[in-house]
Amino acid sequence: MKIKEYFESHKGTGYLATADGAGRVDIAIYSRPHVHPDGTLAFGMADRLTHANLQENPYATYAFNENGYAGLRLYLKKVREETEGPMLEAIRKRANEVSVPGAGNAVKFVVYFDLVQQRPLVGS
Numbered sequence: 001m002k003i004k005e006y007f008e009s010h011k012g013t014g015y016l017a018t019a020d021g022a023g024r025v026d027i028a029i030y031s032r033p034h035v036h037p038d039g040t041l042a043f044g045m046a047d048r049l050t051h052a053n054l055q056e057n058p059y060a061t062y063a064f065n066e067n068g069y070a071g072l073r074l075y076l077k078k079v080r081e082e083t084e085g086p087m088l089e090a091i092r093k094r095a096n097e098v099s100v101p102g103a104g105n106a107v108k109f110v111v112y113f114d115l116v117q118q119r120p121l122v123g124s
Helices: 003-009 049-056 086-098
Strands: 013-019 025-030 041-045 059-065 071-082 109-120
Touching: 013 049, 025 049, 041 086, 049 109, 086 109
Parallel strands: none
Antiparallel strands: 013 025, 013 059, 041 109, 059 071, 071 109
8 A cells, every 4th residue: 555545544643753963862743744746755843853853864763553553664764844835834724723723833844755664563
């Protein structure tokens, strides 16, 4: 199953893990990624530790748990980011709809990643 179809048809909780240049790790709950036709994955981000870590180290891991032992691990590499544009506005709007009102105001960046490797949440 393709990544875009997977996220459209599965419910669960996502976690994005990053590390700074010295290897200190951070993990945060993140919504599912926006999957673009070229295969890049995009996440909206606030100006917090996850975003700061990606300025020093472009690698991240996204784990998606389907409320049990099923899900995905996505190994990612940052390729670019935006601070304005239609994708940022769409992410802000969606954040306001699915979270608390005003949540979209905290989203300052859209960070794009290439998918380096995909593995199941548990197993191989």
